[in-house]
Amino acid sequence: MGQDIYQENGMMRTLKIIAVFLLLYTFLTSISLMGHAFKGFGSGFVETLIKTTSNPFIGFFVGLLATSIIQSSGTTTSMIVAFVAADVLTVRSAIPIIMGANIGTTVTNTLVAIGHFTRREEFKRALNCSTMHDFFNIMTAAILLPLELSTHYLERTAGFLARHFCEFSGMSVESPLNVIIKPAIRAIEGFFIVFMGLPQKPASIFMLLTALAILFFSLFFGIKLMHTLVIKRTEVVFNNILGKNAVLVMFMGVLFTALVHSSSVTTSLLVPIVASGILTVENAFPVTLGANLGTTFTAILASLAGNMAAVTIAFAHLLFNMTGIILIYPIKAIRRIPLRMAAKMAEFAYRNPLYAITYVFIVFFVIPTLLILISRAF
Amino acid sequence: MFKNFLSFWKGKDFLSRILDDFNKMLEDTEDMFSLVLNKLLDSKEEAGLKDKIYSVDKNVNDLEREIRKRIVEHLSLQPGIDVPACLLMMSVVKDAERIGDYCKNLYEVTEFLKQPLDKNKFKQLFDDMDGEIIKEFSKTKTAFKDSDENMAREILHIESAIVKNCDAILKKLSSSSLGANEAVCYTLIARYFKRIAAHLANIGSSVILPISDLDFFDENIRREN
Numbered sequence: 001m002g003q004d005i006y007q008e009n010g011m012m013r014t015l016k017i018i019a020v021f022l023l024l025y026t027f028l029t030s031i032s033l034m035g036h037a038f039k040g041f042g043s044g045f046v047e048t049l050i051k052t053t054s055n056p057f058i059g060f061f062v063g064l065l066a067t068s069i070i071q072s073s074g075t076t077t078s079m080i081v082a083f084v085a086a087d088v089l090t091v092r093s094a095i096p097i098i099m100g101a102n103i104g105t106t107v108t109n110t111l112v113a114i115g116h117f118t119r120r121e122e123f124k125r126a127l128n129c130s131t132m133h134d135f136f137n138i139m140t141a142a143i144l145l146p147l148e149l150s151t152h153y154l155e156r157t158a159g160f161l162a163r164h165f166c167e168f169s170g171m172s173v174e175s176p177l178n179v180i181i182k183p184a185i186r187a188i189e190g191f192f193i194v195f196m197g198l199p200q201k202p203a204s205i206f207m208l209l210t211a212l213a214i215l216f217f218s219l220f221f222g223i224k225l226m227h228t229l230v231i232k233r234t235e236v237v238f239n240n241i242l243g244k245n246a247v248l249v250m251f252m253g254v255l256f257t258a259l260v261h262s263s264s265v266t267t268s269l270l271v272p273i274v275a276s277g278i279l280t281v282e283n284a285f286p287v288t289l290g291a292n293l294g295t296t297f298t299a300i301l302a303s304l305a306g307n308m309a310a311v312t313i314a315f316a317h318l319l320f321n322m323t324g325i326i327l328i329y330p331i332k333a334i335r336r337i338p339l340r341m342a343a344k345m346a347e348f349a350y351r352n353p354l355y356a357i358t359y360v361f362i363v364f365f366v367i368p369t370l371l372i373l374i375s376r377a378f
Numbered sequence: 379m380f381k382n383f384l385s386f387w388k389g390k391d392f393l394s395r396i397l398d399d400f401n402k403m404l405e406d407t408e409d410m411f412s413l414v415l416n417k418l419l420d421s422k423e424e425a426g427l428k429d430k431i432y433s434v435d436k437n438v439n440d441l442e443r444e445i446r447k448r449i450v451e452h453l454s455l456q457p458g459i460d461v462p463a464c465l466l467m468m469s470v471v472k473d474a475e476r477i478g479d480y481c482k483n484l485y486e487v488t489e490f491l492k493q494p495l496d497k498n499k500f501k502q503l504f505d506d507m508d509g510e511i512i513k514e515f516s517k518t519k520t521a522f523k524d525s526d527e528n529m530a531r532e533i534l535h536i537e538s539a540i541v542k543n544c545d546a547i548l549k550k551l552s553s554s555s556l557g558a559n560e561a562v563c564y565t566l567i568a569r570y571f572k573r574i575a576a577h578l579a580n581i582g583s584s585v586i587l588p589i590s591d592l593d594f595f596d597e598n599i600r601r602e603n
Binding site: 156232234235236238239248269272273276 | 392395441447448450451452453454455456
């Protein structure tokens with residue numbers, strides 16, 4: 001009993017770290033490959049896509065629905081970065097999609113909370129914790145979407161930051177990463193066009209599918225690997241920090257999420273701990289906010305394989321989440337709003353757990369689908 | 379803040395920390411038992427003993443809660459890792475907490491006594507049972523820490539003898555001519571000694587028993603000893 005039975009040897013750890021870097025390479029390659037694929041579709045397709053997403057409300061609900069289905073804002077935002085890098089989407093039309101994706105990702109921890117439904121008190125606490133994230137992100141979008149549509153402050157500020165970042169990192173000439181990614185892109189393109197002999201458009205479709213497959217693969221295994229690499233140390237920090245200084249706790253949320261590339265992993269870990277009564281929702285809140293910030297790291301990473309527009313949208317994502325925290329968290333009366341809404345939701349679902357399932361189904365799937373269809377009709 | 383973060387980052391891993399805390403629980407309860415025995419047998423009471431006993435008992439209870447909290451956090455963050463160890467710890471911390479409670483109860487017996495215990499009478503009834511329990515404390519700490527199966531069997535042997543003797547004492551007391559106060563106090567002492575020995579045996583035997591059989595002793599193991 002005196003020995004930790006889960007001890008990794010140095011060799012295994014080294015192999016995992018090498019694997020993480022390999023997956024990072026494949027992740028960046030997939031982003032770049034997506035851009036290449038879209039370029040091959042021709043201007044007609046791109047124009048149609050831009051037209052479709054030019055309506056910010058459609059974009060917002062597309063982001064929400066897509067992320068609810070995929071259950072990964074990292075995947076959705078990485079795809080958006082790739083689309084922006086390929087000029088398939090403008091930064092302006094991508095921002096509402098990012099906002100929607102921010103809400104869509106919260107469905108995962110709500111589904112985890114619903115898993116506690118057999119024990120009512122536990123279920124109530126679990127749902128309180130998970131929907132706190134939902135309501136915070138909804139509140140942030142409710143404030144910032146109209147603000148962005150009227151002032152484009154996120155686009156402007158992110159653009160300013162992106163210009164300086166690109167100059168500093170040398171991306172204004174060419175992304176240094178493209179030097180190592182290009183050979184892989186050329187090889188894949190060459191496989192479909194030269195080896196398989198496919199015409200441009202079909203080759204582009206296959207390239208896009210390949211890019212998506214590589215993206216999912218990279219994120220899925222990357223998250224798993226990083227999780228095993230950092231979780232032991234995170235547990236030590238978690239136990240020492242949780243419930244103490246909110247800024248420190250938020251920083252921990254940022255760091256863990258940035259390393260693991262998944263806000264869903266971070267927020268889902270909190271649910272059973274809050275459900276057991278060990279942590280209060282108020283103490284879990286800063287971790288959730290940290291997760292919101294930490295997840296933007298994935299998009300920033302993806303943008304390094306792109307261009308300045310890609311970096312702009314990645315920074316817009318970061319600024320969106322930062323602004324939400326700055327507006328809502330510091331003032332107690334405002335901070336209480338999403339907490340109270342979550343508590344009410346939990347109280348409601350406590351009477352009948354079916355309400356929780358209905359809430360997920362309607363908010364994350366029915367409403368976005370209906371509103372997309374209605375917006376397209378008009 | 380950064381210095382604090384660094385110290386948090388370098389902290390001990392989960393199992394090491396809860397084992398350290400559990401060891402502290404056993405040390406605290408052993409101290410409680412010794413202090414109470416001194417008062418019981420030698421009427422030696424250090425100043426502020428009552429407050430000290432209650433305070434140490436509170437620490438033991440707090441450690442139990444802290445260990446349980448960490449176990450839940452650990453299983454939430456790393457499900458599937460160290461599950462048997464976690465289940466075992468959830469069980470044995472309860473035993474350690476109960477030992478603390480019984481030591482506190484023993485102290486309360488000293489307050490019931492109208493006059494100090496007659497040492498000779500005590501020796502006649504209990505022989506060296508208090509010494510055996512002290513030995514059991516020491517062996518339990520070692521057996522648990524080092525997963526020493528031989529020592530775990532010795533603990534079961536000690537406990538078995540104490541249980542038999544306590545039952546014999548109760549039989550003797552029921553037909554004795556002692557005054558009500560003395561008889562009740564001796565009965566309670568026998569009862570609490572038996573429970574302390576049993577909980578120590580639960581902890582020690584966890585080294586040799588599967589999780590599903592914790593606190594249920596195989597009579598064969600007892601007979602082997």
